Amino acid sequence: MSKAQDLYEFLQNNASEITQEWLDGRHKGTKSIYASDAGEETEKQLRENNQKLLDAMSKVFISEKSSPEQELKEWAEEVSERRVSEQVPIHETLGEFRRFRSMLWDKIKQFIYNDEVDLDTILRWGELLNDAHDYVVLQFVEHYDKTNTTQMHAQQQLINELSAPVIPITDKEAILPLIGDLDSTRTSHIQKSTLEQCSKHPYETLYLDMSGVQTIDTIVAHHIFQLIQSLDLLGVKSVICGMNPKVAQVAIQLGIDFSNITIKSTLSHALDAINFHEGENTDLTT
Numbered sequence: 001m002s003k004a005q006d007l008y009e010f011l012q013n014n015a016s017e018i019t020q021e022w023l024d025g026r027h028k029g030t031k032s033i034y035a036s037d038a039g040e041e042t043e044k045q046l047r048e049n050n051q052k053l054l055d056a057m058s059k060v061f062i063s064e065k066s067s068p069e070q071e072l073k074e075w076a077e078e079v080s081e082r083r084v085s086e087q088v089p090i091h092e093t094l095g096e097f098r099r100f101r102s103m104l105w106d107k108i109k110q111f112i113y114n115d116e117v118d119l120d121t122i123l124r125w126g127e128l129l130n131d132a133h134d135y136v137v138l139q140f141v142e143h144y145d146k147t148n149t150t151q152m153h154a155q156q157q158l159i160n161e162l163s164a165p166v167i168p169i170t171d172k173e174a175i176l177p178l179i180g181d182l183d184s185t186r187t188s189h190i191q192k193s194t195l196e197q198c199s200k201h202p203y204e205t206l207y208l209d210m211s212g213v214q215t216i217d218t219i220v221a222h223h224i225f226q227l228i229q230s231l232d233l234l235g236v237k238s239v240i241c242g243m244n245p246k247v248a249q250v251a252i253q254l255g256i257d258f259s260n261i262t263i264k265s266t267l268s269h270a271l272d273a274i275n276f277h278e279g280e281n282t283d284l285t286t
Contacts, residue, residue, distance in 0.1 A: 003117055004061045007125065010111045011058035011104075018107055019050045022100055033088050034096055049079055050100070053136070057104065060132040061125060072132065076139035084147045093144075094137065101133045166197040172204040175267065179212035187223040194227060198236050206231060209267045211242025216250055225256050241267040 011018070023043065026036040033042055052075055059068040083093055108129070112122055168174045176194055198206060208224070216224070228238040239262040243251075251258070264270040 072136045077143045080144040175207045177209045182220045184219040187220045191227045205237045
């Protein structure tokens with residue numbers, strides 16, 4: 001039996017001990033998934049993950065008999081997806097990778113001290129361990145970044161959809177509340193989403209409530225004006241409500257013509273006008 005096979009079997013036989021040593025090295029009260037007091041279910045998950053990693057890493061020493069790269073890649077992808085879903089900062093996991101490699105090398109040195117292993121073999125094992133460690137870290141980081149980016153895009157898409165709700169108040173009237181910082185990307189989405197929603201419902205009037213918008217730039221102002229023009233082509237009258245002085249000043253500086261657009265100081269005033277003239281053909285011009 002070769003020394004490499006002996007080492008592989010040694011690591012396999014001591015896998016539970018190595019994993020337990022790694023778990024025992026965790027710190028308490030760090031509010032991390034890697035904290036020693038993170039809970040039984042978390043510890044069970046970490047134990048299973050570490051056992052799988054150790055099994056795959058030990059195979060690199062007999063790589064002529066097996067191909068551990070795919071196993072390491074699959075492990076890295078599975079764990080990275082889980083860490084993203086658990087919102088674990090990437091530096092915490094990288095720190096645990098480093099601690100695991102150090103402990104694994106200590107165990108390999110224990111085997112070396114108790115057996116006759118030549119220097120060339122020791123150097124080769126060190127190189128194999130480092131290459132395997134670097135490979136799994138690289139796979140983890142790449143998939144973590146990819147998964148995190150995908151999740152962030154999905155969350156941003158959901159935020160965009162929730163931030164542009166056309167809220168019906170009557171069969172023919174609805175409100176579009178604009179809240180928070182408006183950038184060109186978000187405003188472009190609001191424009192698209194609003195037109196889609198208005199094209200599916202027979203609204204005659206849409207109240208753009210801008211009381212939650214503190215400032216806008218040139219591009220955003222043009223997006224809003226384009227939205228009003230597009231709504232007009234759909235037969236939907238726009239009523240701007242709650243525009244603060246800063247936003248109004250930007251609009252004037254841009255030369256945007258509001259002469260044909262109904263403006264109300266607040267959404268409440270606009271709705272009061274509806275209630276006061278309920279059932280009548282109402283002119284909402286202030």
